[in-house]
Amino acid sequence: MNTEWETALSDRGGATCELCGGSSDLAAHFVPGGAGQDAEAHILACADCRDRIEAPTLDASHWFCLKQSIWSDVPAVQVQSWRLLQGLPNEPWALELLEQAYLEDSVLAWAKAGATGGSQPDSDASPTLDANGTPLADGDTVTLIKNLDVKGGGFTAKRGTAVKNIRLTDSPEAVEGRINGSVIVLKACFLKKQ
Numbered sequence: 001m002n003t004e005w006e007t008a009l010s011d012r013g014g015a016t017c018e019l020c021g022g023s024s025d026l027a028a029h030f031v032p033g034g035a036g037q038d039a040e041a042h043i044l045a046c047a048d049c050r051d052r053i054e055a056p057t058l059d060a061s062h063w064f065c066l067k068q069s070i071w072s073d074v075p076a077v078q079v080q081s082w083r084l085l086q087g088l089p090n091e092p093w094a095l096e097l098l099e100q101a102y103l104e105d106s107v108l109a110w111a112k113a114g115a116t117g118g119s120q121p122d123s124d125a126s127p128t129l130d131a132n133g134t135p136l137a138d139g140d141t142v143t144l145i146k147n148l149d150v151k152g153g154g155f156t157a158k159r160g161t162a163v164k165n166i167r168l169t170d171s172p173e174a175v176e177g178r179i180n181g182s183v184i185v186l187k188a189c190f191l192k193k194q
């Protein structure tokens, strides 16, 4: 922590990790995709959190701290928390928190900007379209337009079932969503955006 903004960041975090409150080996962690610079674009994070940001599912219970940090006043902390929650699609508490969390539009746009990740521009990737040809995005709510047998789930997802907070997949024809507690792959052509 040398430069002026690093000092400001350290002060903002109260010399504790802005995610988990830990204090070991704190350093600035860059949160890509935002318009801000310096302290605005970084969070103060401990070594443990910084390591786990690379592999959020390794020990999901570590991220119970996000239940606090998602409500931070600091946009960069909100964005990092939101992205980490998005990285835990198999954790019911994480999905619940995503539904409860409120991010300002500009903060949510930032969070989503990085969510597609990487430096690869995906403008030439085919968009994922619903039954009406409406583009789908991560976090959308869709309804099923036909009954779907869930293979392995042992149940039929009824036409009209709403699926919240879908996630796009590598294929433009499929999205992931949670029905009856199971994350399943849904064909986009059987969905309608709400």
Ligand SMILES: [Zn+2]
Pocket: 017, 018, 019, 020, 021, 022, 045, 046, 047, 048, 049, 050
């Ligand atoms: Zn931490």
